[in-house]
Amino acid sequence: MSYPALFRMHETAWLIQWLPGINAGTNEQVHASAKWLRLHSLPGLLQILPAYDSLYVEFDSTGILQNPSTWSTQVETWLQECLATGPKELQSNPADLVRIPVCFDEVLGNDLSAIVSFAGMDHDEITSLFTDTTYHVFMLGFLPGFPYMGTVNEKIAVPRKKQPVNVKTGAVGIAGMQAGIYPVHSTGGWHIIGHTPLKMFDKHSSSVTLLQPGQQVQFYGIDIHTYHQMCARP
Amino acid sequence: MSMIVEKAGLLDTIQDGGRHHWAHLGISTNGPMDWYAHELANALVGNRLDAPVVEMHFPASTLRFTKAAIISITGADWEIFINGRSVVFNRTLIVQPNDRLLIGKKYKGERACLAIHGKWKISNDLGSASTDLKSKLGGMGGRKLMAGDQIFFEPHNTVVNPASTNFKWYAEALSASDSIRALPGPEWHWLSEESKSRILSQPFLLKPNSDRMALNWEAPALQCTNADKMVSSAVTFGTIQLLPNGNIVTLMADHQTVGGYPRILQVIRADLPKLAQLSPGSLVHFQLTDMATASAHLAKMKSHLQQVASAVRLQMAFG
Numbered sequence: 001m002s003y004p005a006l007f008r009m010h011e012t013a014w015l016i017q018w019l020p021g022i023n024a025g026t027n028e029q030v031h032a033s034a035k036w037l038r039l040h041s042l043p044g045l046l047q048i049l050p051a052y053d054s055l056y057v058e059f060d061s062t063g064i065l066q067n068p069s070t071w072s073t074q075v076e077t078w079l080q081e082c083l084a085t086g087p088k089e090l091q092s093n094p095a096d097l098v099r100i101p102v103c104f105d106e107v108l109g110n111d112l113s114a115i116v117s118f119a120g121m122d123h124d125e126i127t128s129l130f131t132d133t134t135y136h137v138f139m140l141g142f143l144p145g146f147p148y149m150g151t152v153n154e155k156i157a158v159p160r161k162k163q164p165v166n167v168k169t170g171a172v173g174i175a176g177m178q179a180g181i182y183p184v185h186s187t188g189g190w191h192i193i194g195h196t197p198l199k200m201f202d203k204h205s206s207s208v209t210l211l212q213p214g215q216q217v218q219f220y221g222i223d224i225h226t227y228h229q230m231c232a233r234p
Numbered sequence: 235m236s237m238i239v240e241k242a243g244l245l246d247t248i249q250d251g252g253r254h255h256w257a258h259l260g261i262s263t264n265g266p267m268d269w270y271a272h273e274l275a276n277a278l279v280g281n282r283l284d285a286p287v288v289e290m291h292f293p294a295s296t297l298r299f300t301k302a303a304i305i306s307i308t309g310a311d312w313e314i315f316i317n318g319r320s321v322v323f324n325r326t327l328i329v330q331p332n333d334r335l336l337i338g339k340k341y342k343g344e345r346a347c348l349a350i351h352g353k354w355k356i357s358n359d360l361g362s363a364s365t366d367l368k369s370k371l372g373g374m375g376g377r378k379l380m381a382g383d384q385i386f387f388e389p390h391n392t393v394v395n396p397a398s399t400n401f402k403w404y405a406e407a408l409s410a411s412d413s414i415r416a417l418p419g420p421e422w423h424w425l426s427e428e429s430k431s432r433i434l435s436q437p438f439l440l441k442p443n444s445d446r447m448a449l450n451w452e453a454p455a456l457q458c459t460n461a462d463k464m465v466s467s468a469v470t471f472g473t474i475q476l477l478p479n480g481n482i483v484t485l486m487a488d489h490q491t492v493g494g495y496p497r498i499l500q501v502i503r504a505d506l507p508k509l510a511q512l513s514p515g516s517l518v519h520f521q522l523t524d525m526a527t528a529s530a531h532l533a534k535m536k537s538h539l540q541q542v543a544s545a546v547r548l549q550m551a552f553g
Contacts, residue, residue: 007420010500011528013470015420022465034258046254047263049468051492056257056468061503065536068529140260141466141492144369148466184369201259203359203371209259 004029004083006076013047013058014079022052022150022177024136029087030055031214036086042078050213051139052148097134097216100181102172102194103227109168111158111191118158127221129153130193135179135217145183145201145209149217152177156193164189170196172219183209194221197230235301237350239383240334243295245446248354248373248385249347249487251284253362257491263471264364264372267345267446267487268510269503270535271309275349277543278306278326280392280550286356286363288348288379294337295379297348299329303387304351304394304550310343310511326546328394343511353388367488393551412437412516414505415523415531419474421464421496429456433498434520438482442514447488449509455480458496469493472501472509474520484509504531 007015016033018026030050037048037057044063049056057079063071104127106112115126135149142148152174160175164187167173171182173190180190183200196219200210211217222230239246249272252265266272266289273283288295292312299305307314307323314321315336321327323346329335337346356363359371370376374383425433438451458476469475473485475495484501485493486509499520501509512518 008417008525009420009468009470010417010472011503011525011532015468017420020463020465047257049257049491051467052465054467056470058470061532061536064529065533068526068533072525139466139492140258142260142490144256144259144261146260201369208256208261208360213258 006079008072009056009058012061012064013056014075016055016057016079016083018053020053022138024138024150026053027136027138028214032087033082034213036082037079040078040082042075051141095136095214095216096212097218098211099218099220100196100198100210101222101226101230102131102196102219103222103224104194105224105227107224108195108227109192110171110194112193115156115158115174115191115193119156121155126156127193129156130174130179131219131221133218135219137211137213137215137217138178139213140209140211142180143183143186143201145181145211147181147200147211147217149179150177152179158191160189161191162189167192168195170198170200172196181211194219195227197222197227197233235299235303235352235389236384236386237303238298238300239295239379239381239385240298241296242379242381242383243290243337244293245291246288246295246379247365247367247377248286248356248363248379249289249365250286250363253360253364253366253372256360257468260491261360261369261371262366262488262491264362264366265487266347266510268309268347268507270507270539271345271347271510273539274324274542275306275308275347277539278308278324278546279304279349279351280543280547281349281351283539283543285349286354286373287350290337290346290348291344292337292340292346294346296337297335299331299333299335301331303329304392305329305335306349308347308349309507310346311341312343312346313338313341326394326549342513344513345510350387351392352390355386355388394549412518413521414501414509414518415521415528416472416474416499416501416505417523417525417528419497419499420467421458421460421476422498424458424460424496425476425498426457426459429458432456433482434522437517437519440512440514440516440518444514445488446486447490448486449484449512451482451484453482456482458498461496464494464496466492466494467497469497470500472503472506473497474499474501486510502528502531504528504535 167188365373
């Protein structure tokens, strides 16, 4: 099989599949392609949904009802043109960097002691390793505004819990090499390293979510006092 | 005109054509479980096909209309009373001021759509009135209807000749067979040959823990190779996933945007309404089909809806 490849998901949707796996290089191509498709959009587009190594593109049923074969060919030509020119055209743009405050204070209820056991290092070494990394936002999913980020330093890349538990809004979690942030109270299996006071999802804000796929993230530590102050801000 | 919820149903929510354009941010599409019932309900009352409706589960809400209104109820076949008078589903109906709509017995089907002619005065979130119960978006503050809720409509001058409300528009009878047609999913080739043949021959039993997010099925476990290689990727309404325990799950209206399980089949659009109406305990068989067949069936259903919509609009006089 040669990549990237086109797969017809259903009557009005296609999947572009790159070489399977989680790596930033492939994912940057996914986002560059998504950007190209948005810039050169076809009528009837409903979704352009990037994931780790694939891009889902969905249309309404107007095209397929008007002329099934012509329309399919038109879409596939457009997708092929994207793959030929998109990544080269747009990949050079530097990604936005977003800095996110995180409070590691255990009074908020986190899994730092479990991460300490896993890593065989102390609290400060672990939080330093966590904040020293620049994370790539591979995709959003699971909940509105929930980012799948990587790559967590392997020394603190603690795997998912066997059973999910309740996690609070703003919980910053680790699942192997991925990091994520829960936008709302949820059940979750990721080990929680800290909590952010920032809102990950706000339907009234112009960007709707704090993070967008393809961005870069750096975390910085804040104390519990600052955390509560930031939570209280409108 | 307004519609008042006198008694709340089990799960009645406002749904329109869906919340599109936001899946890349993790925001679900939601929308109706039965897209055909949704569009037919709107066609029968002269609304845009993607207009909001109340999607009802059983037992449904009891509703009262403060003024005369043109309504329809489609999808499930339930006993319907307007002010004690028995009426039929899949028809254009007229209600008079203070008429009460009540659902009686359930004959067949799990979800009904109630359409009301006119412009709904409800808020949209991110471009849609579809209810997202988890994220509290759309409809009635992102929740199901409760007793005391009042939904308002813009005034209009549409009239329908009461004599002509006996429209002979019959919903295209959805095939009664227990066969659900599907296209191969992106990970169809991960199934062992034995499992491929079993998934297309063994019956699947719908489990009671099915809901707007997914249908869960009972059947002998299937097997695939490579499942641990699966990396989260897009899923959609009708995607069938293979779980680690060998069971399959069909994703429905409230599905999440991405999933980490192999996508082995994709139910064709034409058969999604059938899935939406299955009651727990139903048995189905999955049948592999191709894109040409899938598109042809979709086109036939959409064409029927257009015919109903055109004919109803001819019968209506818009002031």
